[in-house]
Amino acid sequence: MPSPRRAAVLGSPIAHSLSPVLHRAAYAALGLDAWSYDRFEIDEAGLPGFVAGLDESWAGLSLTMPLKRAIIPLLDEISDTAASVEAVNTVVFTEDGRRVGDNTDIPGLIAALRERGVDKVESAAVLGAGATASSALAALARICTGPVTAYVRSEARAEEMRGWGERLGVDVRTADWANADRAFAAPLVIATTPAGTTDALAGEVPGAPGTLFDVLYHPWPTPLAAAWSKRGGAVLGGLDLLVHQAVLQVEQMTGVLEAPLSAMRDAGERALATE
Structure with a gap:
């Protein structure tokens, strides 16, 4: 009988995380009966002790x-992708006991x-300037061939986004949030x-708007996503991001070549429908 293997999601607050639903669905579909996936309410102060x-x-x-970001000093190595945004959302424990961090x-x-047919865009707009916005810029560095305009509420945030742009090799331009509706002319x-x-x-x-990727998933659709879809534009939501990043996590943690995307998405949709 295979030895039990464990994985979990850590954070605060964590009670409403969909990660257990997605990962457990993957284990069931893959026949990994000895695997378990849990959630733990852990803050920055409690993280070192938990990992130890x-x-x-x-x-x-x-x-x-x-x-x-707090996990980084506790790791032996992080990927270039994680280093580019100074954020790790995935840790894999190797057979030789090393802790390796990545950003999926x-x-x-x-x-x-890409699943929705968006492989390249000539320009893009980002609404907001938080941690998710820096990950969005890192993704756009790979698929956007022209400028990215970030709509923000303060000059401090604008400066931060321009700094991320320089670091990631993205031509970031900033605009005031009061003009955020101008973002909708962008193809993405x-x-x-x-x-x-x-x-x-x-x-x-x-x-006839372009593509909207709204990273929220509950409640869904957001008023913006609903209006976008009504106008005929393509819409992606937070569940799309959650599922695809979880697929990569399952593959890294278990060593399987292809995680069951459809089973994981179905499980996520069922979970959201009952909330």
């Missing part, structure tokens, strides 16, 4: 806020767009703001 207490049964960890949000975002708009922030913009969506 893990035994050889642990295969990996998923990290959400506020731990994506960035390739997950790219994979979600990535909304990275908290729930409710873009609701007032729903009435400004033009006819």
Whole structure:
């Protein structure tokens, strides 16, 4: 009988994380009966002690806020992708006991767009300037051939986004949030703001818009996403990102070549439907 293997998602707050639903669905579809995936409410102060207490049964960890940066000093190595945005959302424990960090949000975002036929764009717009916005810029560095305009609320945020652009090799231009409706002329708009922030913009969506990637997933659809879809534009949501980044996590932690994307998405949709 295979030895039990463990994985989990850590963060605070963590009670509503969909990660256990997605990973457990993958294990079931793959026949990995000895694998388990849990969630733990862990803040930055508790993280070092938790990691130090893990035994050889642990295969990996998923990290959400506020731990994506706090985990880095506790690791032996991080990928170039994670280093580019100073954020780790995935830790894999190797057979020789090393802790290796990666960021699957960035390739997950790219994979979600590619699934919808968006491989390259000539320009893009980002709504917001938080941690998710920097991951969006890192993804756009790979698929956007022209400028990216970030719509933000302060000069400090604008400077931060321009700094990320320089670091990631993206031509980032900034604009005031008061003009955020101008973002909708871009072929790709990535909304990275908290729930409710873009609701007032729903009435400004033009006819025949491009693609909207709204990283929220509950409640869904957001007013902006609903208006966008009504106008005939392509819409991706937070579940698309969650599923694609989780697919990559499952593959890294278990060693399988291809995680069951459809089974994981179906499980996520069922979970959201019952909330």
